[in-house]
Amino acid sequence: MLNKQATRDAYGKALVELGQLHDDIVVLDADLSKSTKTADFAKIFPERFINAGIAEQNMVGMAAGLAAAGKVVFASSFAVFAAGRAFEQVRNSLAYANLNVKICATHSGITVGEDGGSHQSVEDIAIMRSIPNLSVIVPADGASTRLALRKLYEQPGPAYLRLGRSALPLIYEDDTDFQIGRGIVLRDGRDATVIACGTTVSLALEAAHTLAEEGIQVSLVDMHTIKPLDQDLVVRKARETGAILTVEEHSIIGGLGGAVCEAVSEKYPIPVRRMGIDDIFGQSGNPDELMQHYGLTSDKIVQNIRLLLKKKLK
Incomplete structure (x- = not known):
């Protein structure tokens, strides 16, 4: 068993597991799929994966359209881009319409490391917490990331899942009672x-x-x-x-x-x-x-x- 795992790695693996169980899941990425780990999903389900390119606002707009058509959408980019560059679309296209899109942002915080201050999002929780209808979840390890993803699939509506680049010690078991909104x-x-x-x-x-x-x-x-x-x-x-x-x-x-x-x-x-x-x-x-x-x-x-x-x- 792994002693450490990055939450972005757990996210990539959990997406594949969910994709195998639910054919209504669609995954989008803004040309960072190798880093956000959505490449794992793209490899197995290419027909349900869309690379929107370096265009986060367009990615969120596409996600909104897919959700309005009945899909459960997971859209990923770095936190600084998902919360910053695409703020207006997250606010108006997703949260205002209360659509079923999960923004799963990786590379949050200062542990992005050498990429520096321009890419180290230390404001994203504050930005996303201010938007009505939007849940904000920050898992502490790989197991809680997987549990959060399962709960997000079950819970309709928009959400922001904050993930990281660095490996973290494993704290939880897969059968932990993880409930959104309950510490x-x-x-x-x-x-x-x-x-x-x-x-x-x-x-x-x-x-x-x-x-x-x-x-x-x-x-x-x-x-x-x-x-x-x-x-x-x-x-x-x-x-x-x-x-x-x-x-x-x-x-x-x-x-x-x-x-x-x-x-x-x-x-x-x-x-x-x-x-x-x-x-x-x-x-x-x-x-x-x-x-x-x-x-x-x-x-x-x-x-x-x-x-x-x-x-x-x-």
Whole structure:
């Protein structure tokens, strides 16, 4: 069994599995199929695959037309293009019409690495979360990516699935109870809560083990669905622990941290700290070194929990 897998790799394999089960699935790509891994589907189902070329807006328009004709459409590109270049089409052609298209965007965040700041989308969750009717899902490993894809096929309507380039530790089993709109509690603790998504969930798990050795017991939530946010779980953990740390490979503005702060401030105000990209662009570099540079490490999570607990006690 694999110990690590990139969520984009899991996506490619899961598309093939779904395609074998459901002949109403059509897959589109914007000339990046080898990178987004939709090439796996194209090889087996060429009659149900369309390369729209380097034209993301056209790809989304084509996806809308196919969905209006009854197809379940999975459309892929890099996150910076899917959320940025095609924003108007996602908003007006898909979400406004509430069509059954799943935008599955790979190469999100700073772990895109050497491609640099122009290709490192740290704003896409905020952009997509602002669009009515659009679900936003950020899986933490290969298994949850496969589970998310199955649920997205079953759930009608538009969605944004955020995937990554780098291999991540496997956390889940294929029989995990994965529900869109319901966070997963990976650990229970009374001292504080860490809420993470995507690449940062495995880092948070590592930090939770370190903190436990110090006698600090934290709850850990994988908030894989940013929209609709599991507000009931957020409020329950706020009540139980009295302090929350959010961790994401995304800007601290408008993403997971913003969503959690909105829920907490309205329903159960407590101290919250946000870890993420501090309102700056990415840069070219090795993915692991970039995560270190931007403070997205298990050690930094531990440090922030300590600071949060001091604030909680005041």
